[in-house]
Amino acid sequence: MTSNNSTDSIDILLVLEGTYPYVRGGVSSWINNIILGFPALKFGVIFLGSTRNDYSQKHYDLASNIVFYREFFLYERQELTGKKKNLTETNINNIQESHKAFNKNNRMHNQFDIEKLKSNFNITHKDFLEHRAIWEYITSTYESIKNKPSFIDYFWTIRGMHEPLWLLSQICSEMPHSSIIHCASTGYAGYLGAMISHSQNSRLIISEHGIYTKERRIDLMLAEWIPDRNALIEQSNTQISHIRSLWIRFFEILAQVAYQQAQFIVNLYGGAQQLQIKDQASPEKLLTIPNGIKVSDFSEYRHSFDDVPAVIALIGRIVPIKDIKTYIRAAHILLKKNSNIIAWIVGPEEEDPEYFLECQLLIEHLQLESQIQFLGYQSTAEILGKIRVSVLCSISEGLPLTILESFAAGVPVVATDVGSCSELIHGRDTDDQSLGSAGYIVDIANPEALASAIFLLLNNSTIWHEMSTIGISRVERYYQQSQMFSAYATLYQI
Amino acid sequence: MAGIGFELRRILKNESYFGLLKGYTYAGIVASGPWVLSITGILLLGFLEKFWSSNQFKIIQFQVSVTYLISFSLIITGFVQLFFTRFMADILFRKKIAMVVGILFLMIFITTVLSGIFVFITGFMYFKSEPEDYILLMSIGFIELSNIWVLTIMASSIKDYNGLVLNYFIAYFLIIVIGLLLSNYGLDGYLIAFDIGQAILFVGLFGLVCFQYPGTENPDLFSILKTQKLFYILIPTGFIFNAAIWADKIMFWFNPETSGTVIGPLRASPIYDVPIFLSYLLIIPGLAVFLMRLETDFVEAYNNFYDSIRNGGLLSEIISAKNDMISTAKRGFIDIIKIQSVVIFITMTYSSQILSFLGYSKDYTRIFDFDIIGVSLQLLLMSIINVYFYLDRRGRVFFLVTIFLIGNIFFTELTLKFGPFYYGSGFMFSLLIVDLIGLYMLNVDFTNLEYETFMKSHYG
Numbered sequence: 001m002t003s004n005n006s007t008d009s010i011d012i013l014l015v016l017e018g019t020y021p022y023v024r025g026g027v028s029s030w031i032n033n034i035i036l037g038f039p040a041l042k043f044g045v046i047f048l049g050s051t052r053n054d055y056s057q058k059h060y061d062l063a064s065n066i067v068f069y070r071e072f073f074l075y076e077r078q079e080l081t082g083k084k085k086n087l088t089e090t091n092i093n094n095i096q097e098s099h100k101a102f103n104k105n106n107r108m109h110n111q112f113d114i115e116k117l118k119s120n121f122n123i124t125h126k127d128f129l130e131h132r133a134i135w136e137y138i139t140s141t142y143e144s145i146k147n148k149p150s151f152i153d154y155f156w157t158i159r160g161m162h163e164p165l166w167l168l169s170q171i172c173s174e175m176p177h178s179s180i181i182h183c184a185s186t187g188y189a190g191y192l193g194a195m196i197s198h199s200q201n202s203r204l205i206i207s208e209h210g211i212y213t214k215e216r217r218i219d220l221m222l223a224e225w226i227p228d229r230n231a232l233i234e235q236s237n238t239q240i241s242h243i244r245s246l247w248i249r250f251f252e253i254l255a256q257v258a259y260q261q262a263q264f265i266v267n268l269y270g271g272a273q274q275l276q277i278k279d280q281a282s283p284e285k286l287l288t289i290p291n292g293i294k295v296s297d298f299s300e301y302r303h304s305f306d307d308v309p310a311v312i313a314l315i316g317r318i319v320p321i322k323d324i325k326t327y328i329r330a331a332h333i334l335l336k337k338n339s340n341i342i343a344w345i346v347g348p349e350e351e352d353p354e355y356f357l358e359c360q361l362l363i364e365h366l367q368l369e370s371q372i373q374f375l376g377y378q379s380t381a382e383i384l385g386k387i388r389v390s391v392l393c394s395i396s397e398g399l400p401l402t403i404l405e406s407f408a409a410g411v412p413v414v415a416t417d418v419g420s421c422s423e424l425i426h427g428r429d430t431d432d433q434s435l436g437s438a439g440y441i442v443d444i445a446n447p448e449a450l451a452s453a454i455f456l457l458l459n460n461s462t463i464w465h466e467m468s469t470i471g472i473s474r475v476e477r478y479y480q481q482s483q484m485f486s487a488y489a490t491l492y493q494i
Numbered sequence: 495m496a497g498i499g500f501e502l503r504r505i506l507k508n509e510s511y512f513g514l515l516k517g518y519t520y521a522g523i524v525a526s527g528p529w530v531l532s533i534t535g536i537l538l539l540g541f542l543e544k545f546w547s548s549n550q551f552k553i554i555q556f557q558v559s560v561t562y563l564i565s566f567s568l569i570i571t572g573f574v575q576l577f578f579t580r581f582m583a584d585i586l587f588r589k590k591i592a593m594v595v596g597i598l599f600l601m602i603f604i605t606t607v608l609s610g611i612f613v614f615i616t617g618f619m620y621f622k623s624e625p626e627d628y629i630l631l632m633s634i635g636f637i638e639l640s641n642i643w644v645l646t647i648m649a650s651s652i653k654d655y656n657g658l659v660l661n662y663f664i665a666y667f668l669i670i671v672i673g674l675l676l677s678n679y680g681l682d683g684y685l686i687a688f689d690i691g692q693a694i695l696f697v698g699l700f701g702l703v704c705f706q707y708p709g710t711e712n713p714d715l716f717s718i719l720k721t722q723k724l725f726y727i728l729i730p731t732g733f734i735f736n737a738a739i740w741a742d743k744i745m746f747w748f749n750p751e752t753s754g755t756v757i758g759p760l761r762a763s764p765i766y767d768v769p770i771f772l773s774y775l776l777i778i779p780g781l782a783v784f785l786m787r788l789e790t791d792f793v794e795a796y797n798n799f800y801d802s803i804r805n806g807g808l809l810s811e812i813i814s815a816k817n818d819m820i821s822t823a824k825r826g827f828i829d830i831i832k833i834q835s836v837v838i839f840i841t842m843t844y845s846s847q848i849l850s851f852l853g854y855s856k857d858y859t860r861i862f863d864f865d866i867i868g869v870s871l872q873l874l875l876m877s878i879i880n881v882y883f884y885l886d887r888r889g890r891v892f893f894l895v896t897i898f899l900i901g902n903i904f905f906t907e908l909t910l911k912f913g914p915f916y917y918g919s920g921f922m923f924s925l926l927i928v929d930l931i932g933l934y935m936l937n938v939d940f941t942n943l944e945y946e947t948f949m950k951s952h953y954g
Contacts, residue, residue, distance in 0.1 A: 135945045142809055150806030155948055 010044040010068055010178035012492065013196065017048045017189035021062060022055040024348050024377065025317055026401045027184055027209045030291060035063045037485045041492070044068035044178055046171065048189055050075045072171055074164035074188060080126045087123065087133040094121050095137060102253050107280065112257050114198040118169055125166040129159070149242045157243050161250050168192045178202060180492060183258065186212040186279075187251060190258030197261050205491055206258055207266040207289070209398035210419070211275045216251045218321065218396055220244045256280040264491055268399035269420030270428065287491075290420070291399045292484035295476050298408035301385035302472070305461040312389040312454055313344040315380055315402045318356045322347075323416075325362055326393045329447035332366050334455060341458065343372045346383050384409035388464070389457045394418055395444050404479045407471030412464060413439035414453045424474070432478065438471035530774045530781075533564070537771060538670060541852075556684040558756040559632060561767070565740045567639040570612050571605060572736030576728035579647050584722055586651070592709030598648060598700070600713065602641055609640035620759040628757075631685035638692035645699035652706045655785060661702065665695035681757075731892045735879075738899035739872070742906040742921040743770065749910055752917070766917060768854050769862035773869045776841060780834045780873045787826030788877050795819040796884050803947070812944060820940045823881050827933070830877055834870035841866050864918030871925035878932040885943070890935060898928045 014020075014035075020028040035043050043066045049055050052073050062069060098121065101110055120128070128134055142154055168188065172195040182205045183193035190206055197204035221244070259265055259281040266287050267273055273286050312331070316322045324345060331343035349356045356374075363372050375383070380402070384390065390406035390413045397419035404424070406413045415421040422441050427433030440453035457464055537557075578601050585597060613633045621629050649658050669691035676683030746752045746766040753763040795818050802815040841848065845866075846859045875898065882890045901924030909916040939946070 130949050132945060132949075135949050139809060148808050151809040151812055152803050152806060 009042065010176060011041040012038075012180045012182050013044040013046065013068070013175070013178035015046045015048070015181060015183045015189045015193040015196070017185055017187050018050065019184060020045070020047070021058045021060040022047065022049065023351065024059045026291075026398070028060065029401065030209065031184060032060050032063075033481065033484075034488065035066065037481070038489075038492070039063075039065055041065060042067045044176070045070075046175075046189075046192070047071040048192065049073045052076055068176060070171075072167060074167060075160070078125070078163070078167055080129065087127060087131055091122060092133050092137055095123075099141075102249065107253070107256065110256075112260055114194060114257065114261060117257065118172060118195045118199065120165055120169055125163075128162065128166065145242055147242055153243055157246060161247065164188055168195065172196050172199060175200070180205060182207065184209070186255035186258045187216070188254065191254040194258045194261035204258070204262045205264045205266065206262045208272065208276070209268055209291075210396060211267075211272055211279075211398075213248070213251045213255050213279050214275055215321070215396055217248055220247050252279055259285070266491070269423050271420060271423065272398070289484060289487040289491075290479055291401055291404060292479050292481035293401060293404045293408060293475070294481050295408045295479075298381050298384065298405060301381050302410040302468075303385060305388065305464045305468075308386055308388050309342065310338065310340055310458050311342045311344065311387045312391055312458070313346050313383055313387045314391045314393070315346045315383060315405075316392065316394070316400075317347045317351050318345065318349045318359060318374070319352045320355050321396050322392075322394045323445060324355075324359050326445050326447050326450060327391060328359060328362050328366070328368075328372060330391075330393070330450035330454065331372050332368060333447055333451035334458075335368060335371055337455060338458075339371070341371065344375050344383070344387070345373070346375045346378050346380075348377045349374060380405050381409065384411050387411060389414060389454050390439075391450070391454060392416065392421065393442075393444070393450055397421060399424070404475050407438055407475035407479075410468040410472050412457050412467035412471060414450060414457065415439065415441060416444040416450075417441050418444060427474070428478070432474065435474055435477075436466070436470040438467050438474055530777065533561075533771050533774055534666070537775075538666075552680045552684070554762070555681050555757045556688075558760055558762045559681070559685065560635070560688060561762075561771075562760055563632065563635050563639055565743065566612070567609065567636055568643060569733065569736045569740060570609055571640045571643045572733035573608065573729050574601070574605060574732065575643065575647055575736070576732035577725065578644060579651065580725050580728055581722075582648060582651055585718075586707075588722075590711075590713075591707050592711035593713040594707035595704055595709055596711060596713040598645075598703060600715075601644055601648075605640050605644050606637055609637045613637060624758045627682055628685070631682065631689055634689045635685065635692060638689060638696055642692060642695055642699065645696065645703065649699050649702050652703065653789070654702060654706070657702050658699070661695055661698040664698065665691045668694060725888055727888050727892055731888065731895055734892070734899050735895040738895055738902050738924075741899060741902040742924075743767070745903070745906050745910065746917075752910070765858060765914075766861060769849075769858045769918065770865045770869070770921075772848075772852070773862065773865035776837050776866055777834070777869050777873045779837055780830045780870060783829045783833050784826070784873065784877055784880075787829055788823070788880055792819070792822045792826055792881065793884070795822040809944075816940070816943055823936075823940075827874065827877060830870075830874055834873065838866050838870060860915070861918035864922045868918065868922035868925055871922065871929050874929050875925060875932060878929065878936060881936060882939075885939065887939065890939070894928055894932050894935075897931060898924060901925075901927055 020031040175196050177200050180203050181193045181197045183190045264287050265281050265285045266289050268290050314327045334341050390411045392415040399420040403413050425439045425441050426437050442449040442453050613636050669687050672687035673684050746763040747761045753761045756762045799815040799819045802812045842863050845862050846856045849858055879891050905920030905923045909920040
């Protein structure tokens with residue numbers, strides 16, 4: 001579990017959930033850049049995963065300035081710690097009061113007692129699992145639900161969502177001191193960061209790429225694994241099942257605790273601020289630091305319209321949130337107009353094998369195996385040197401590096417109107433907007449709109465060259481890696 | 495995107511948490527059922543011989559010999575009865591039908607080794623001076639009986655009680671017929687008849703199981719043991735239960751004031767044996783109710799309860815299914831108590847007449863009265879244990895049978911001290927106490943059932 005475990009002082013303790021060093025993607029490469037970008041700082045890394053089996057291979061080598069690395073798995077069976085205690089009525093009342101305070105309306109402007117949360121209300125893990133008073137509390141809470149879910153689902157949901165908290169308290173008590181705690185998301189990681197920061201009295205910075213609570217909301221809405229007892233009824237009046245709303249509320253609370261403890265809450269683009277404020281982040285802590293890339297790495301791959309055939313590419317992990325299926329359907333529409341087009345899908349395929357299979361089946365069904373191709377993980381720069389249009393049709397994004405990289409290589413982008421995509425393509429403020437548009441923005445899950453935007457760029461070299469130039473100047477002016485480093489250097493106070 | 499995201503789904507994929515909670519049939523019947531049939535057969539042979547033969551002592555020697563065979567084979571196989579029952583139930587639950595016969599062979603092998611060792615040791619230690627043919631026939635009978643108890647458990651796990659009873663009926667019918675034919679050969683003749691009958695029963699029961707679960711798959715023991723949990727507490731539990739049932743009888747056999755030598759080291763206590771074996775015949779009505787109420791109605795209510803959990807019922811639905819299950823169990827107990835009360839009432843009213851009609855002394859009347867109540871309470875204990883096995887509370891069963899064993903030894907010893915007036919009441923009192931404890935515990939455990947089911951079964 002441990003490596004590089006020299007515990008002499010840590011400058012920055014990164015608390016990461018389901019990302020670096022195991023999972024490839026925007027957040028992970030950003031983390032890698034931050035670590036490599038500050039070689040003089042000593043980093044510590046805590047990786048939180050779901051279960052050990054979900055993470056087979058580290059995709060990043062731990063840099064030499066990582067002096068501390070630990071990994072923990074939240075949904076792995078934990079040794080029961082703590083003895084059975086006599087839970088008094090006070091204990092239970094305490095829980096009851098706190099849960100009342102967790103309700104959405106009561107939560108506004110509520111200050112959480114992090115000390116109390118850290119101790120899990122003085123209830124041991126064993127008590128939580130076995131104590132009769134806890135059982136009675138769970139059942140009485142269940143009885144007060146109006147639209148009751150099935151009891152076994154409710155019970156295991158309550159148990160499953162709370163159980164990691166005991167592991168987190170334990171991790172918190174074992175951590176060496178570090179001057180700054182830096183979390184790359186809210187969720188369990190942000191919550192753990194808040195507890196460590198609170199107990200070590202060190203500064204907490206939260207950098208959110210996507211908005212965790214929003215992503216979980218999407219996960220939960222898409223999740224077919226949550227059985228709805230009255231699926232038909234609930235679909236008809238679009239009511240959220242109780243289990244889903246429990247999870248959503250849970251993640252909102254985790255986020256609120258992290259926001260409360262944080263000194264700075266960093267987002268990548270202005271649009272994310274509203275969401276963070278909605279999740280109870282104080283506006284004065286908010287700060288926008290966009291991602292940056294090394295533009296020079298891509299300049300040699302720039303090309304003109306006629307240098308490459310009519311190839312389009314979606315660069316991203318093959319997961320539902322990237323909505324690969326809409327891309328496939330758009331390609332299908334394009335191919336009906338012009339059968340010479342080639343559509344690539346470039347990115348790691350192992351994260352959600354089931355979804356990957358569904359995409360393959362869709363392509364097979366449309367009989368487009370020769371025109372739509374999965375290339376797996378590839379060097380982004382090299383791919384950009386070979387394509388005419390870069391496509392990103394996610395249903396949720398933060399500030400996607402792919403778009404910046406496409407700009408750097410002079411490739412126009414068609415993207416959906418999520419996260420910062422619109423700001424990237426049309427410009428952030430008036431200065432930025434005066435540069436012009438570096439591509440097109442379309443609605444999510446709309447293959448026709450996506451196809452027609454791509455079609456325009458594929459066939460009009462004038463527009464293409466114009467947008468290509470705009471993209472290059474935007475990324476050079478606003479999204480240089482050096483700008484991001486200096487912003488973080490200020491936050492780290494070095 | 496950072497976050498655990500879709501891995502949340504794992505939390506609700508908790509099939510395994512409930513995979514283990516399932517019913518398995520405890521063939522409780524073996525603890526009181528088949529050997530009641532066996533005793534009947536032996537007693538019947540005795541009655542018939544009375545009209546045929548003048549050699550009463552040979553008959554008594556035979557009856558006592560077989561009684562020892564039955565009692566000690568039950569105690570010795572007690573080590574494996576419950577353990578095998580559960581193991582086989584788990585195999586059947588996992589639908590590994592094809593390897594049932596293979597596993598059965600293995601169990602027969604283990605039983606034969608176990609009983610063989612017992613026969614070898616006791617033969618050397620206590621039967622040195624007996625004729626060789628007697629030792630041989632007794633040894634064969636002991637090993638046969640041991641295997642028959644194991645086969646009976648397996649056959650009752652199929653719940654083909656008709657087939658089971660038919661097999662026993664045929665076997666004992668043959669024992670009586672052959673016994674009468676060979677009566678000129680005395681004790682050896684009877685024992686040969688007994689061994690032949692048991693051999694036929696063995697084949698019949700084995701056929702019954704094979705017919706139900708045909709298949710030749712070799713059980714891969716190594717992988718089975720790896721994936722299947724074994725419940726070792728069932729080993730002492732089965733032994734203690736059988737030892738408890740026989741403790742009072744054995745104490746009377748070996749108390750010089752209540753017994754006499756019959757053959758070699760085998761002693762008997764006619765004053766105690768006759769009433770108790772007659773009494774065991776009187777639990778048959780209660781046994782029928784037990785099969786109907788607890789092996790059928792209760793099992794159905796029990797399945798409804800766990801289905802209501804697994805199939806996503808509301809807590810109120812789960813609790814109402816639980817209450818149904820409790821009232822089914824209660825009705826089972828009450829019905830057993832009712833019918834046995836009638837039996838007890840009628841028999842006690844006419845106990846001295848019954849005894850003299852059967853040719854026994856009226857001196858046995860008081861013991862007979864105690865014993866009728868005692869065996870009825872034993873049936874009730876069996877029912878309580880059966881419910882506990884369904885609830886998967888093996889520890890509770892272990893506790894109850896241990897109390898039974900200690901109580902039976904303690905109270906029987908007291909009655910032996912206090913004199914003939916109390917004979918038989920030790921057995922009865924020990925059971926009365928165990929039953930009261932058992933019913934009380936069951937009441938508490940039923941109340942806590944959903945709590946225990948959810949909060950104490952984590953991690954399967």
